[in-house]
Amino acid sequence: MPRSAIRRYLRLLAPGTQLRGGLDRILLGRTGALIVLGNNARVQQVCSGGFQLGVDCTEQNLRELAKLDGAIILSNDLTRIVAAGVHLVPEGDLPTAETGTRHRSADRTAQSAGVPVVTVSASMSTVSLFLGGRRHPVETVPQVISRANQTLATLSRVVTRLTDQLEQFSQLEIADQVTLRDLTHVAHRLELTRRLSTEMQFHVDILGVEGRLVSLQHAELASSFEGVADLLTEDYAHNLADPSDFDLLALHNFTPEELFSSGLVAERLGFGSTANLEQSLGTRGVRLLSRVGRLPAPMVTKLVGRYSLQEMFGASVSQLMEIDGIGPRRARLIRDALLRVTESNGGS
Ligand SMILES: Nc1ncnc2c1ncn2[C@@H]1O[C@H](COP(=O)(O)OP(=O)(O)OP(=O)(O)O)[C@@H](O)[C@H]1O
Structure with a gap:
């Protein structure tokens, strides 16, 4: 299951949404819940009994319907409650590491119907998202804020180092002494900063309405390096025979180890596998x-x-x-x- 799909659903569970409001109320009420996030023919195949509804998916409706024994089924756009009190009967031979029946049913339903399933555990007071045979914890707001603050602190240090490095790079540019190795070092640091910033943006997204403060702090840090990749492309692409080959985006799928190799970075930037890292490069400024x-x-x-x-x-x-x-x-x-x-x- 791609990470992006999990992140997309974690965003749908962000504070401020009706769904998250309902989950929080259920947690407080300690009733527990089993909620299928979508409805299709495969979901219907594993559903037995229950009540067909068709009411709005509001915090209050979710809380009340979670009191019924059984699962709640939501529409694909998560705005309607299609059914409640449903007994889920997924194939029993699907692998699962879960022990309780609510969580086993959630895991197996998600696998057999291909839609995410959320559980609220009555005994452990935790919320989990099941998708693609795996369980992903839905963290509480204080947990995500603490993680976001750690990421912000690291990002702040990384941005300071990038700023220092860019200043040194500017000095080399003014003195007309930039080499391909220098450019790969800047590209490497810029890519590391971008990755951390993407991670930070994810925390902001899953915090929903609770993420305003960290979002402002993140935006301020991000503004210091936004646009630098485009400016480097404008400045250095002309060093290649075909400037359109210059591609900083190509570093996005590099592993951290690959990023540390100046030779590989130079190759990905478009300079070829045999490029001399000590060759001089000219900037357009x-x-x-x-x-x-x-x-x-x-x-x-x-x-x-x-x-x-x-x-x-x-x-x-x-x-x-x-x-x-x-x-x-x-x-x-x-x-x-x-x-x-x-x-x-x-x-x-
Ligand atoms: N297959 C199922 N379909 C619908 N509801 C189910 C199913 N299995 C369990 N449940 C619901 O989950 C409730 C709790 O079951 P159980 O305590 O065995 O699960 P659990 O995984 O240990 O959950 P918890 O952590 O909340 O205790 C049941 O009373 C029932 O309402």
């Missing part, structure tokens, strides 16, 4: 000008279209004014931006 120099994108496009980064550093105001659409005021703005770039990186 888009990241430096827009991020560090804070120049608007259209001006950056004009500049990099006309001059190399090194030429820009040496250009006078009148030379900058030779570019179409750049008058004396803009030319001075650009000079100031170029000064900011060199000063912020301790360059000359």
Whole structure:
């Protein structure tokens, strides 16, 4: 069962949804529940008895119907309660490690009908999601918040290291000393940061309405590296014979071990398996000008279209004014931006 499917269902169980509200009420009432999240011909095959309903799936209805002995069946969009008090009779030879009858039935129903099944354990006060032959705990809000805070703290450290690394990289760019190895190091760190940020976003999603605060903190951290991948592509793709081969997204499915290999990262970025990691790379300077120099994108496009980064550093105001659409005021703005770039990186 793909991780994305499990995550999708955990999001549907996020605080703020009627379903989660109902599960919380059932937990408080200590009655327990067995809820099938979807209805199809295979679900019907394992259903026996019960009451056909067709009422809205509200917190209150779920709580009341969970008092009946048996399972609750929801519609596929989870907005309606199709039936309650249903006895589930899945095939008895499907493998399950569960011992209690509620949890065994949930596991086997999920396997045989191909839909997720949620249980609330009356004896253990836990909520579980069964899907694809596995049980996934549905954590409480304090548990997820604690995990989210740990992830935020790690992400904050990782973002600081990425920022430091990008600053060093900027210095190399200004001095025209970037090698392929340097680029792979930045790509590696950026990918690690992106992965942690995705993990953090998952915590935010499953926290639903309870995740507002951590969501704000996450957004602030993420804004510091958002767009960097695109800027690196703009700056370095031209080093390849075919710039469209430059692909930072290709690192998404690398294992952590593969990410640590500069050679493999260089190959995935499009430089080939025999690339010399010490080869020099040229930057177009888009990241430096827009991020560090804070120049608007259209001006950056004009500049990099006309001059190399090194030429820009040496250009006078009148030379900058030779570019179409750049008058004396803009030319001075650009000079100031170029000064900011060199000063912020301790360059000359
Ligand atoms: N096949 C089934 N179909 C519908 N409901 C079931 C089924 N099996 C168990 N249940 C429901 O689960 C309730 C609890 O059963 P049991 O205590 O054996 O399960 P359990 O897995 O130990 O759950 P808990 O942790 O809540 O005690 C039953 O009273 C019944 O309402």
